Amino acid sequence: MNATSHPMTTLVKICGLTRDEDVATAIECGAGFLGFIVDAPSKRRLSVSAAAALALSAKGIVPRVAVTVNADDDLLSRIMAEMTPDYIQCHGDEAPERVAEIAARYGVKTIKACAVADDNDMKTAETFVGAADLILFDAKPPKGSDVRGGHGVMIDWAIIKRAPLPKLYALAGGLTPDNVADAVNQTRAPIVDVSSGVEASPGVKDAAKIRAFIQAVT
Numbered sequence: 001m002n003a004t005s006h007p008m009t010t011l012v013k014i015c016g017l018t019r020d021e022d023v024a025t026a027i028e029c030g031a032g033f034l035g036f037i038v039d040a041p042s043k044r045r046l047s048v049s050a051a052a053a054l055a056l057s058a059k060g061i062v063p064r065v066a067v068t069v070n071a072d073d074d075l076l077s078r079i080m081a082e083m084t085p086d087y088i089q090c091h092g093d094e095a096p097e098r099v100a101e102i103a104a105r106y107g108v109k110t111i112k113a114c115a116v117a118d119d120n121d122m123k124t125a126e127t128f129v130g131a132a133d134l135i136l137f138d139a140k141p142p143k144g145s146d147v148r149g150g151h152g153v154m155i156d157w158a159i160i161k162r163a164p165l166p167k168l169y170a171l172a173g174g175l176t177p178d179n180v181a182d183a184v185n186q187t188r189a190p191i192v193d194v195s196s197g198v199e200a201s202p203g204v205k206d207a208a209k210i211r212a213f214i215q216a217v218t
């Protein structure tokens with residue numbers, strides 16, 4: 001697929017949810033996916049049981065994504081048993097084989113986040129085609145940070161525009177209500193993913209920003 005054949009609508013993933021009211025707002029505004037950071041370094045970190053409780057109201061309504069970072073089988077088993085997510089997002093150093101193994105072992109769809117800073121990173125991301133159901137392009141975390149996402153750092157969209165792209169992919173990294181329409185126009189991303197860009201403070205979403213973000217691309 002090239003960047004000119006994209007679906008008419010853009011789906012939005014609202015990520016890093018920590019509060020019931022924000023889940024309700026995201027559902028009401030038409031989010032296409034809801035993301036919860038489960039037991040990984042983050043200001044938006046949730047325990048498995050907290051993520052399970054928070055995600056419950058969206059079950060069967062909007063696909064729920066457990067965002068994990070290099071999760072081992074014990075953690076994944078607990079996430080699958082308690083939260084029953086629709087997707088496991090692998091946001092660490094997981095290899096294509098590990099992503100495929102997670103899908104097969106747990107019977108769950110997978111999202112692989114690939115950190116992009118140059119054209120070579122897009123080549124690495126290509127190795128996940130076929131292993132993951134969805135590839136998510138995110139910015140590289142700031143140097144020295146052990147937190148893999150949610151920094152509000154943008155990707156240079158020119159890197160995305162000149163790369164061969166999988167049929168379905170998601171764009172993340174520093175998206176906001178003000179820049180997301182431009183991001184979609186430039187990259188033709190079928191899915192956009194946002195965490196900090198719709199927040200009042202880390203983990204606390206702003207309902208007006210969620211609404212504006214989704215309205216900007218739909």
Ligand SMILES: O=C(O)c1ccccc1N[C@@H]1O[C@H](COP(=O)(O)O)[C@@H](O)[C@H]1O
Binds near residue numbers: 016037172193
């Ligand atoms: O949001 C987090 O705190 C987080 C922590 C660990 C891994 C992933 C995380 N979030 C993902 O990062 C992208 C980009 O965030 P932002 O919009 O630039 O703030 C986000 O879409 C989440 O999928």
